[in-house]
Amino acid sequence: GENVEQHPSTLSVQEGDSAVIKCTYSDSASNYFPWYKQELGKRPQLIIDIRSNVGEKKDQRIAVTLNKTAKHFSLHITETQPEDSAVYFCAALASGGGADGLTFGKGTHLIIQP
């Protein structure tokens, strides 16, 4: 089955700086890679996703890059703000119409220092 590794487990950055979280996956059949943000006591919320036919996707201050050859993908957050503090999860899926569960990384606790 799929295995997703996520690093680092904790990331502390100064407000205004950039943050990068990296994930690797093992199953070359995986073709859908979402990122979820989970604030304390709340449900995970999808913030951005990418499919394997695309190398990069951007949405305002967040971007995701995918390297299929190396089987890794990364989340980039620029100009970090206090509200970016949360736990971020990457995930991978070998898409067959959504009828499979996601395999998640173990999460990164992002701390934005004022």
Place this chain on the structure above:
Amino acid sequence: DVKVTQSSRYLVKRTGEKVFLECVQDMDHENMFWYRQDPGLGLRLIYFSYDVKMKEKGDIPEGYSVSREKKERFSLILESASTNQTSMYLCASTRRDTDTQYFGPGTRLTVL
């Protein structure tokens, strides 16, 4: 807006009790999922269902069962709760033709 709800936010049960966790979605999604979330382990898939009365084992199905009698409702059952099942349980759903999963608020289960 997709709405996924779970029957309880917090639940305390005793070892050996039978526990039911309920999840309901109101967007006519075909696929539903149960995950458990533990610190340092991320979210792990317990069971999922792609249609009424259909179920598939995920990565950690031992000690759990599920029921999907209606399209909008997916139940997770702990036949005989044990302390190692103390965890946060998250339900999710998605349409058959998409991959985006929408999560419920979670049920924090404590087994004493």
